[in-house]
Amino acid sequence: MQKFDAIIIGSGQGGTPLAVKLAAKGWKTALIEQRYLGGTCINDGCTPSKAMIACSNVANTVLHSNKWGIHSVGFNVDMPYIVGRKNSIVENYRNKIGQTIEQTQNLSLFMGTAVFTGHKTIKVTGEALGEEYKLSAEYIFINTGATPLIPSIKGIDQVSYLNSTTILEEIKVPKELLIIGGSYVALELGQMFLRLGSSVTVLENGPQLVSREDPDVSAAIKSMLEAEGMQIFTNANTTSVNKEDNSIIVNVQIDKLEHKISGTHLLVATGRKPQTSVLELHRTNVLTNEKGFIQVNDRLETSAEKIYAIGDVNGGPQFTHISYNDYIIIYKNLFENANLSTTQRQVPYCMFTDPQLGRIGLSEQAAMKQDIPYKVYKLPMTKVARAVENGRTTGFIKALVHEYNDTILGATVIGEEGGELMSIIQMAMLGGITATQIRDMIFAHPLYAEALNNLFRSPDH
Structure with a gap:
């Protein structure tokens, strides 16, 4: 039995940086990965899909280049090249993660499948035939993520x-x-x-x-x-x-x-389902809900003392940046007495269609359910100077503002670089900057950000 101070199961966007930071603090740390370093984001989600989406957006620009006065004679799609380009980017990120782990003292990497054998004991079945490791630790962090959910459709x-x-x-x-x-x-x-x-x-x-x-x-x-x-x-x-x-x-x-x-x-x-079935969590008293997600409190602690669950596996918002923030919460609470919780954080997200959908804070439906008095400010992208100049006028900017104190409650942006514009509003919300202050703020011309001046001129209803 190899004894560690901490074991992290899963090398996703929460697990890997947590493992590195714990090791840097002098904790003898084990990181277990069943498949590829980097988790869903690097291998199956954000990185590969956005790399390929970038290629498709170029194809769309070429297809419609006439609207900008550029006349092209068709194009051919080289899918092997597009997939190869994606794979190269993924492998580069994955290799950098591997190098970081290799160069970190006090950190041991185990490639294989983790199964709990007792309260805080884990067996790792390695990649090689007959390879097996037995590990134990006072602290365990589960970061096994989620996998595609296939519904029970006949046939x-x-x-x-x-x-x-x-x-x-x-x-x-x-x-x-x-x-x-x-x-x-x-x-x-x-x-x-x-x-x-x-x-x-x-x-x-x-x-x-x-x-x-x-x-x-x-x-x-x-x-x-x-x-x-x-x-x-x-x-x-x-x-x-x-x-x-x-x-x-x-x-x-x-x-x-x-x-x-x-x-x-x-x-x-x-949708996606949690990767918990193989872990044999009942042997360590970690509870899951009816869908298999690990139950955690607002400090990401499970029902078992000193066992935590971070990222998609705990049933919270399934975004890479939330998994990373889970790591921040745990690390600062352990070493800086920060007393952080998941209830205190913002949850921004972006859908990477073209144009993008960026979202932060309350939607109208949520505000109504919570009986919060609000005003809606809405500006079509056809009235955004930069969007008109770029020929990208699909979508709108929409913000919810408190009826009485002028604070921004939430925002949705459908438009080119909608996620970036949403992030400006997110920072305003975090800093307590009001809608009126943004209305009167100076933005460089002609940025998309300048549209926020006009957005907050008068409420839509």
Whole structure:
């Protein structure tokens, strides 16, 4: 039995920096990784998808270059190159993580599958045949993340469906891509392949796309994607799938009417589930909820003393930056008596369609549920000078402001670099800068940020 001060299971965006910092503090630390260093973000999510989306955005610019007076004679999509470029970027990030771990004193890396054998004892089954390690530690941090959730649709196991990981390895553009799901992954990847030449159909079970957003936000996103040629169905309940000849058939109820929709490829993008089943958590008294997510308090502590869960596995917002902030909370609480909690933090996020969707703070629906008095300020991108000059006028900026004290409650930006503009509003919210102060602030001309002056001129309603 190898004894450590701390064991981190999973090398994602929370686990790796935590392991490095604990080791730097002199803790004898073990980091266990089952698959690839870097977790979902580096290997399956942010890095690879955004690298490929960048290529599709170039394709879209070339396709529509006439609107800028640039006349091109078509183009060819080199998917092996696009996938290879993505793989090169991923491998570079992964290798840098490996170098950091290797150069960190007091830190040992174990490649293999971790299973609890007792309260704070872990067995690691290594990559090599018969390789096995037994570890124990006073502190354990679980960062095993999540994996694509495949719903129990009749016939799903009889067809070659893709998920958010496997679709990024396709070296041929799907001719007809069917997507079950209508949230961030579905829409980002759907638009990407649409721009690379696929015919794309999205089937969303709920009444609107991106269900957590306000109806006007969802409607704008639907409109912009349909304008590019994407076929979108909401209230679309997939009942079964099957294969006919060289096509995949999705049987779906749309507004209670039966339809058969065929395609050459099927992407299932219906959410993610936690990677906890293999851990045997019952042996260490760590409780999970009905979906398998590890239950934690607002300090990320589990039901077992000195065992923590960080990142997607704890059921919090499934974003890389939240996983990283989990690490910050734990580290500062352990070593700086910071008394931080998850209830104190902002949760910004961005959907990387083109244009982007950036979100921070309360939506209208949330403000109404909480009975908070608010005013809405809204500015279409057609009235943003920089957007007009760039020829990128799709979308709008929308902010919620408290009715009585002028503080900003939340904001949504659909527009070019919408995430960056959202981040400015986020900093204003954190700093207590009011809508009136932003209205009268000097921004460099002609930045997108300058639009915030006009946004806060008068409320929309």
